[in-house]
Amino acid sequence: xxxxxxxxxxxxxxxxxxxxxxxxxxxxxxxxxxxxxxxxxxxxxxxxxxxxxxxxxxxxxxxxxxxxxxxxxxxxxxxxxxxxxxxxxxxxxxxxxxxxxxxxxxxxxxxxxxxxxxxxxxxxxxxxxxxxxxxxxxxxxxxxxxxxxxxxxxxxxxxxxxxxxxxxxxxxxxxxxxxxxxxxxxxxxxxxxxxxxxxxxxxxxxxxxxxxxxxxxxxxxxxxxxxxxxxxxxxxxxxxxxxxxxxxxxxxxxxxxxxxxxxxxxxxxxxxxxxxxxxxxxxxxxxxxxxxxxxxxxxxxxxxxxxxxxxxxxxxxxxxxxxxxxxxxxxxxxxxxxxxxxxxxxxxxxxxxxxxxxxxxxxxxxxxxxxxxxxxxxxxxxxxxxxxxxxxxxxxxxxxxxxxx
Amino acid sequence: xxxxxxxxxxxxxxxxxxxxxxxxxxxxxxxxxxxxxxxxxxxxxxxxxxxxxxxxxxxxxxxxxxxxxxxxxxxxxxxxxxxxxxxxxxxxxxxxxxxxxxxxxxxxxxxxxxxxxxxxxxxxxxxxxxxxxxxxxxxxxxxxxxxxxxxxxxxxxxxxxxxxxxxxxxxxxxxxxxxxxxxxxxxxxxxxxxxxxxxxxxxxxxxxxxxxxxxxxxxxxxxxxxxxxxxxxxxxxxxxxxxxxxxxxxxxxxxxxxxxxxxxxxxxxxxxxxxxxxxxxxxxxxxxxxxxxxxxxxxxxxxxxxxxxxxxxxxxxxxxxxxxxxxxxxxxxxxxxxxxxxxxxxxxxxxxxxxxxxxxxxxxxxxxxxxxxxxxxxxxxxxxxxxxxxxxxxxxxxxxxxxxx
Numbered sequence: 001x002x003x004x005x006x007x008x009x010x011x012x013x014x015x016x017x018x019x020x021x022x023x024x025x026x027x028x029x030x031x032x033x034x035x036x037x038x039x040x041x042x043x044x045x046x047x048x049x050x051x052x053x054x055x056x057x058x059x060x061x062x063x064x065x066x067x068x069x070x071x072x073x074x075x076x077x078x079x080x081x082x083x084x085x086x087x088x089x090x091x092x093x094x095x096x097x098x099x100x101x102x103x104x105x106x107x108x109x110x111x112x113x114x115x116x117x118x119x120x121x122x123x124x125x126x127x128x129x130x131x132x133x134x135x136x137x138x139x140x141x142x143x144x145x146x147x148x149x150x151x152x153x154x155x156x157x158x159x160x161x162x163x164x165x166x167x168x169x170x171x172x173x174x175x176x177x178x179x180x181x182x183x184x185x186x187x188x189x190x191x192x193x194x195x196x197x198x199x200x201x202x203x204x205x206x207x208x209x210x211x212x213x214x215x216x217x218x219x220x221x222x223x224x225x226x227x228x229x230x231x232x233x234x235x236x237x238x239x240x241x242x243x244x245x246x247x248x249x250x251x252x253x254x255x256x257x258x259x260x261x262x263x264x265x266x267x268x269x270x271x272x273x274x275x276x277x278x279x280x281x282x283x284x285x286x287x288x289x290x291x292x293x294x295x296x297x298x299x300x301x302x303x304x305x306x307x308x309x310x311x312x313x314x315x316x317x318x319x320x321x322x323x324x325x326x327x328x329x330x331x332x333x334x335x336x337x338x339x340x341x342x343x344x345x346x347x348x349x350x351x352x353x354x355x356x357x358x359x360x361x362x363x364x365x366x367x368x369x370x371x372x373x374x375x376x377x378x379x380x381x382x383x384x385x386x387x388x389x390x391x392x393x394x395x396x397x398x399x400x401x402x403x404x405x
Numbered sequence: 406x407x408x409x410x411x412x413x414x415x416x417x418x419x420x421x422x423x424x425x426x427x428x429x430x431x432x433x434x435x436x437x438x439x440x441x442x443x444x445x446x447x448x449x450x451x452x453x454x455x456x457x458x459x460x461x462x463x464x465x466x467x468x469x470x471x472x473x474x475x476x477x478x479x480x481x482x483x484x485x486x487x488x489x490x491x492x493x494x495x496x497x498x499x500x501x502x503x504x505x506x507x508x509x510x511x512x513x514x515x516x517x518x519x520x521x522x523x524x525x526x527x528x529x530x531x532x533x534x535x536x537x538x539x540x541x542x543x544x545x546x547x548x549x550x551x552x553x554x555x556x557x558x559x560x561x562x563x564x565x566x567x568x569x570x571x572x573x574x575x576x577x578x579x580x581x582x583x584x585x586x587x588x589x590x591x592x593x594x595x596x597x598x599x600x601x602x603x604x605x606x607x608x609x610x611x612x613x614x615x616x617x618x619x620x621x622x623x624x625x626x627x628x629x630x631x632x633x634x635x636x637x638x639x640x641x642x643x644x645x646x647x648x649x650x651x652x653x654x655x656x657x658x659x660x661x662x663x664x665x666x667x668x669x670x671x672x673x674x675x676x677x678x679x680x681x682x683x684x685x686x687x688x689x690x691x692x693x694x695x696x697x698x699x700x701x702x703x704x705x706x707x708x709x710x711x712x713x714x715x716x717x718x719x720x721x722x723x724x725x726x727x728x729x730x731x732x733x734x735x736x737x738x739x740x741x742x743x744x745x746x747x748x749x750x751x752x753x754x755x756x757x758x759x760x761x762x763x764x765x766x767x768x769x770x771x772x773x774x775x776x777x778x779x780x781x782x783x784x785x786x787x788x789x790x791x792x793x794x795x796x797x798x799x800x801x802x803x804x805x806x807x808x809x810x
Contacts, residue, residue, distance in 0.1 A: 019453075019457040019458075021457070021458045021460070024460070026460055028460065028461045031461050032456075032460060032461045032464075034456075034457070034460060035452065035453075035456050035457040039452075040452055040453065040457070043448070043452055043680070044449065044452075046627075047440065047444075047445055047448055047449075047626075047684075048424075048440075048445065050627075051437075051439075051440050051626055051627055052424040052426070052439070052440040052445070053424075053426045055426070055429070055431060055433065055437060055439060055759060056433045056436050056437045056759060056761065057754070057759070058627070059437075059627075064627060064628075090495065090496070090499060090675070091495070091649065091674060091675025091676055091678075092675055092676075093647065093649030093650065093651075093674045093675035093676075094495060094499055094647060094649070094674055094675055097647050097649075097674075101538070117661055118661065119661075120659075121650050121653070121656075121659050121660060121661065122649050122650035122675070124661050124663070125648040125649055125650060125652075125653060125663045126647070126648060126649055128648055128663050129645070129646060129647055129648030129649075129663075132646070133506070133538035133539075133646065134538075135540045141661065215676070221452075221456055221679070221680055222451075222455075222456055222463070222464075222469060222676075222679035222680070223469075223676045223677045223678040223679040223680070223681070223682075224678070224680075225678070226675070240534070241534060241537070241538065242498065242499060242502050242531070242534055243530040243531060243533055243534030244496065244498030244499070244502075244527050244530055244531055244534075245498065245526050245527035245530060246498075247530075248526070248530060251526075252764070253764060254525075254526050254763060254764045255526060256522055256523065256524075256526065256529050256546065258529070258530045258533050258534075269496060269498045269499055269502075270495070270496025270497055270498035270499055270527070270631070271496055271497075271620070271627075271628045272628045273496075273627075273628035273629070273630070273678055273680075273681050274626070274627035274628040275448070275626055275627070275628070275629075275678075275680040275681055275684060276628075276678050276680055276681055277628075279452075279680060349462070354460060354461060354462070356461065358659060359657070359658055359659045
């Protein structure tokens with residue numbers, strides 16, 4: 001059955017555009033996307049020709065200096081933003097800090113960053129750091145279900161993740177944005193588990209601010225730079241918290257006085273990371289080639305097949321589905337709780353099925369339609385069924401503190 | 406004569422460790438270091454084997470997760486710091502922001518960042534941004550000559566560049582640090598034009614804080630990540646301003662509560678940029694192979710040859726030396742003012758001699774001993790003499806706004 005689905009899959013050919021190691025079924029593209037063949041070529045060209053032969057001249061000749069805006073515009077196209085509203089820079093955490101501080105400062109008379117408990121931890125840590133940078137500001141973290149009703153007259157900015165890193169729960173972007181606006185608050189969306197994975201319409205949703213990750217579904221490579229989005233209507237009123245030379249109106253005038261650039265460029269800080277940008281641009285270019293409706297349809301089909309096989313093959317093995325079944329309420333990964341989740345995932349990885357584990361008991365599987373086949377899904381569940389039936393997970397070791405999971 | 410010097414140069418063999426394009430004399434390693442052959446190999450290995458085949462497993466198996474500290478320790482060795490005092494992260498600008506805010510917060514009862522006018526602009530821009538993040542804080546920028554006497558009871562932190570980006574003037578690190586300490590101030594050294602270029606002894610100088618650039622003399626590649634130094638005695642008392650997950654005591658516990666890591670790791674923020682770190686590590690490894698005394702001696706000899714040839718070949722052409730002659734008072738580049746500096750540099754670059762221009766009238770030449778020969782110096786000055794004698798610079802175009810110079 002899985003092979004039949006592969007035969008009629010219009011996206012099946014995309015798999016050959018990636019380097020996927022033999023003997024591995026990679027269900028962790030939501031943590032680190034795989035290497036696109038074009039990224040390999042592009043990075044080698046940046047190293048050999050642009051850096052090696054072009055040297056300093058490549059800032060102009062190879063257009064390095066425009067890369068943050070150029071790749072930003074490409075990402076804007078993917079996430080339903082307008083040209084000039086997205087720029088690539090720094091890490092997701094640093095970009096979050098920039099935008100939270102800018103939002104707090106702009107929202108006179110409002111002092112609260114409102115967010116949810118159980119959010120991706122760095123969002124909470126960054127929120128506390130940002131609040132410390134603005135006199136009187138504070139963080140209020142509420143239960144996810146109570147978030148919308150907690151927005152009030154003191155809320156400067158709502159910080160919310162669009163697709164939850166653990167459960168894959170997806171928020172209604174237009175609805176929650178409207179609720180924030182009714183209360184006079186801004187909203188900042190973390191798109192780390194959404195960009196490249198689910199349809200996004202930032203402009204249509206009237207989103208104010210967003211950040212997102214370059215190394216997950218955008219396949220930019222390990223530690224690829226992140227992106228940030230600021231709706232054009234806010235460009236003039238928001239001032240960056242991190243005032244570095246790349247955000248200056250005229251960085252090469254080398255003037256002592258700070259004067260922010262017009263538009264999105266003011267949210268840049270230091271010199272752009274060119275190798276990381278090269279990998280990211282190649283990954284984004286590949287996503288831009290693909291019909292997004294077909295991509296979403298395949299993502300749903302992969303997810304449905306995985307869930308259905310888990311029910312038929314592993315019904316009595318103690319896995320509790322954490323992810324919503326309705327496709328509009330979830331992202332493109334699937335998560336289960338299992339009391340032995342850590343050891344089960346170690347056993348799976350040892351057998352070449354790479355997903356990941358999240359505390360305290362969650363196993364996650366990224367089901368990305370760009371390079372996975374239906375047969376991959378079928379095989380992965382078969383391997384899991386074998387591990388559970390044979391008890392192989394009992395040989396896996398417990399978690400090592402500090403280990404990347 | 407230059408060829409005689411090359412024949413007896415004990416470091417002459419290092420040139421073959423770099424990719425240097427035919428027909429180019431590269432005197433801009435102070436802006437972007439060239440590609441080391443080992444960096445090319447290392448980056449390709451990270452892309453092909455670690456990312457491509459290892460995928461997410463490489464965070465543990467290829468030790469990506471330890472790279473910020475591992476490469477930091479190597480840089481510590483180069484700059485005379487102790488293991489555990491340096492970490493690689495983000496950009497120089499972002500690291501400056503982190504450390505300035507941390508210093509302001511720790512220095513109760515002191516509100517001023519004291520710095521110098523004409524400092525590298527991003528240092529001034531970042532200082533203003535950092536002051537805005539701490540209630541009551543302010544920036545005071547004084548003439549460089551007045552800096553030491555301006556340190557007073559309100560100075561929380563002195564922000565000073567060790568080797569000036571334009572003139573190459575070098576500060577007395579031990580002396581100025583002692584002056585700051587006598588007044589109860591901390592001192593933050595910007596080592597962007599020093600690290601890998603001049604002998605440094607951060608521990609012996611009792612420096613408190615420092616930041617530095619990865620893509621200049623450390624040859625880490627375009628936009629390579631930067632480093633930061635915090636003396637061990639300050640680790641417990643300084644809190645990072647940018648509180649991201651990589652600075653958490655247990656990032657993979659995914660806990661809601663912020664708890665800073667012990668030691669230098671608390672100054673990390675987001676996911677480390679692995680491609681940039683790979684290039685940087687290869688560059689730093691090469692510097693660590695080289696005898697630093699021999700390196701300093703060759704740097705002096707290259708500088709003296711350049712200055713002497715400029716005097717004999719271009720005495721009446723309007724170049725005014727901006728850099729101190731005493732080697733302990735300068736870095737490893739040489740700068741001249743010339744009213745037609747921009748067009749002269751364009752003509753030089755067109756002839757394959759790559760230096761750079763800095764506003765308003767400065768031509769800079771990086772004279773780095775790792776890969777330059779004495780013959781390179783001789784040829785470069787001959788080309789410049791030819792351009793001046795023949796008036797070729799008159800055909801060069803004026804500066805394009807926004808152009809990287």
